[in-house]
Every structure is written in structure tokens, then in C-alpha cells.
Amino acid sequence: MLILTTLLVGIGSINAAESDDAAVFVQAFEAHQNQDYLLAIEKIEQLNRLFPYSPLRDLGLLLAARSSYNAGDNQGAAKAVTIFINDFPESSLISTIEEKLLLLSSRQQQGEKLVPDEKLQEAAQKIRSEKRVQERLAAAKVEQEHMAN
Numbered sequence: 001m002l003i004l005t006t007l008l009v010g011i012g013s014i015n016a017a018e019s020d021d022a023a024v025f026v027q028a029f030e031a032h033q034n035q036d037y038l039l040a041i042e043k044i045e046q047l048n049r050l051f052p053y054s055p056l057r058d059l060g061l062l063l064a065a066r067s068s069y070n071a072g073d074n075q076g077a078a079k080a081v082t083i084f085i086n087d088f089p090e091s092s093l094i095s096t097i098e099e100k101l102l103l104l105s106s107r108q109q110q111g112e113k114l115v116p117d118e119k120l121q122e123a124a125q126k127i128r129s130e131k132r133v134q135e136r137l138a139a140a141k142v143e144q145e146h147m148a149n
């Protein structure tokens with residue numbers, strides 16, 4: 001994650017035409033840092049859908065792999081790693097991929113059906129639900145303060 005953090009610092013130099021993809025990536029990264037892996041995955045999917053040629057695609061795939069793994073989605077994690085390796089075979093970031101993710105990718109490529117980690121899936125769902133409640137409470141508080149003024 002140190003490498004991702006370091007690379008995020010460089011995002012500030014991305015030109016204005018690409019700032020929207022950077023903003024979506026930063027939202028995904030922050031969600032991952034806050035252990036809201038499901039939101040991170042949603043944001044990376046949004047990044048890929050809206051900006052398929054983003055220069056952040058490689059970092060997005062790595063973040064998707066790590067978030068998917070932490071959310072218990074072994075199939076998704078393996079798929080993201082495999083795509084990363086196939087699309088960016090010369091990337092120096094390959095050396096940052098955790099062994100557990102490389103192993104999942106290898107197993108999937110050999111035709112193994114990877115089962116989800118149900119405990120991690122439940123934990124990810126619980127965190128996402130808690131974050132949504134917090135967001136609703138914060139929005140209600142802002143609305144209440146707005147009405148009081």
C-alpha cells in the first residue's frame with residue numbers, strides 16, 4: 001500500500017482533462033483505506049466504465065484485486081490480477097502483488113472454481129451497512145442544521 005500511497009501523491013500532476021478519473025480513483029482508494037472494500041470495488045468499476053482508457057487503470061486493477069480479496073471475492077481478486085498481468089506485463093508494479101493474489105490468479109487460470117470467503121463477505125457487508133448508516137446520519141444532521149439557519 002505504500003507504493004499506492006506514493007503513486008497517489010503523483011496524481012496531483014495529472015492534467016485537468018483527466019482529473020475526473022483521478023477523483024474516482026481517490027474515492028476508491030479512500031474507501032479501501034477505510035476498509036469499505038465493497039465501495040472501493042464499486043468506485044473502481046465506475047472508473048473502468050466511465051474512463052476505460054484512464055492512465056490509472058493499472059492501479060485500479062491492483063486496488064480492485066486487493067479490495068475483492070478483502071471482501072471475500074476470490075474470483076474477482078483473481079480476475080483483476082490476471083487482467084493486470086496480461087495487460088501490463090512489463091509493469092514494475094507486478095513485484096508488489098501479494099503472493100496470495102498471485103496464487104489465486106494461478107489457480108483460476110488452471111480452471112479451478114474459487115470459492116468466496118464467507119466470513120470476509122459478511123464482514124464487508126457489515127462495514128458497508130455501517131458506513132451507509134453513518135452517511136445517512138451525517139446527511140440528516142446537515143439537513144437539520146440547514147433548516148435551523
